[in-house]
Amino acid sequence: MAGPMEQFEVRKIVDLPDFTIPGVGVIDMAFTNSTLAMTLAAAAIAGFFALATAKGEVVPGRLQMVGEAAFNYIDNLTTSIIGHEGRKFFPFIFTLFLFVLTMNILGMFLVFTATSQLAVTATLAAMTILLVLIVGFARNGANMYKLFVPAGVPWYMLILVTPIEFISFMLRPVTLALRLFGNMLGGHVAMKVFAGFVVSLGALAAGGGLGLLGIPGAMLSLGGVVALTALEFLVAFLQAFVFAVLACVYLNDVVNLGHHH
C-alpha cells in the first residue's frame, strides 16, 4: 500500500536537457508529474477562456456566462479592495486566482496536486510580494517606510508598532506560501489516510473471524472520505480566493499608502 505521502512525490515523465542559469546553477528542466499538472491547469484555463471569450456577444452564451461570472467576481474584488486602480492589477490577480483554483481543483481529480508543492506556492507568493515591492517602490519611493509607521500613532507606541509591522510584512510571503501549501497538503493527506483505512480495514475483514469488526470502521472511514472530499472542494476554492484576496490587500497597502479609503 502506498503511503499517504507518495502522492506528493515528483516523478520525471520526460527528461529534458538541463538548463543553467548563471549565478544560480543547473536546473533540471525535466517534465515531471508536477509540471504536467501545472501545464494541464494552464491549458485548461487558456482553452476555457479562449472559448468563453471567442464570440464576445452582448447577450452571452453559457460558456461566456461562466467566464463573465468569474471575471466579474474577481473584478469586483480588486475594485472593492484596491479601488479604481484595481483595474491595472486585475489581470495579475485574475491569473493568480484562476491558476491556483484550477491546480487545486485538478488535484481533486488527478493524482497530483501542484499546489501541494511548496516550490509552487512559494513561487506564487514570491511573485506576489515582488510585485507588491516593485509597485510600492515605484509609486512611493522612500515613502515606503510609512508602511511600517501607521499614521496617527504616538511615538512611544511606534517603538513597539514599527517592528511588529515590519515583521508582519516580512512574514507575508511566508504565510502566503505556507497557507496554501499546508491546506492542500493536509487535506490530501487526510483523504488518503481515511481512504487507506477503508482498504486496510476491509482487508482485515476479508480475513474473517475477529477481523469482521473492521467492517463498521471501514464504513465510517468511507463516510469520512466522502465528507473530506466535499470539504476539500470547498477548500480548493477558498484557498484560491484567499490567495487572491490577500494579494489584493497587500497591493492595496502600497497602492493607497498613506490615504486610506
Added chain:
Amino acid sequence: MAPDNTSAPSADAHGHAPVGSTEVPGHHAESGGLPQFEFQYWGGQIVWLLVLFAILYVLFARVFVPRFRKVADARAETIAGALDDARRVQAEADAKAEAMKVEIDRARGEARRLVADAQAAAAEQLAGSQAAQDAELAKQIEAAETRIRSMRDGAMSNVKGIAADVASTMVEKLTGKPVTATEARAVQGNA
C-alpha cells in the same frame, strides 16, 4: 513525520542525486521527510511555473480581459443607447402630446368662436327681422290712424255744414228772413 524535514540537512540528504539524473526518485519519501522538500525538483517546478504563469498572464492581459472589457463596454453602451432611445422617444411622444393638446385647445377655441358667431348672427338676424316687422306694423298702424283721422275730419266738416244749414233754417223759420252766407259763416265761427 521526520522532525527535521524542514531543515537544510534534510535537503542535503536528498540532494545527493546529481541534478538531471534519470534515477527514479520514488525511494526518497521512504527515507523520511516530505517529498516537497526534495530540492532537486524545485528549480524545474519554479521555472515551469513562471513560464506558464507568464504565458497565462500575457493571454489574460492582452486577449481575454480586453475581450471581456469590450463586451462589458458594448453591453453598457447598448443599455445606455437603449435608454437614450427610450428617453428620446418619450420626449418625442411628450412633444407630440403637447402639440396635440395645443391643437385640441385651438380647435376647441375655434368651435367656441364658431358657436358664438352663429349665435350672434342668429341674434342679429332675429333682431333685424323683428325691426322690419315692427316698422311694417308701425307703418300700417300709421296708415290706419291717418285714414281714421281723415275720416273723422271729413265727418267733422260735414257736421259743420249740417249745423250751418240747420242754423240758417232755424233763423229763417224764426225771423222769416233768409240768412246771408256771411252771417251763416259768422255763426259757424261762434258755434
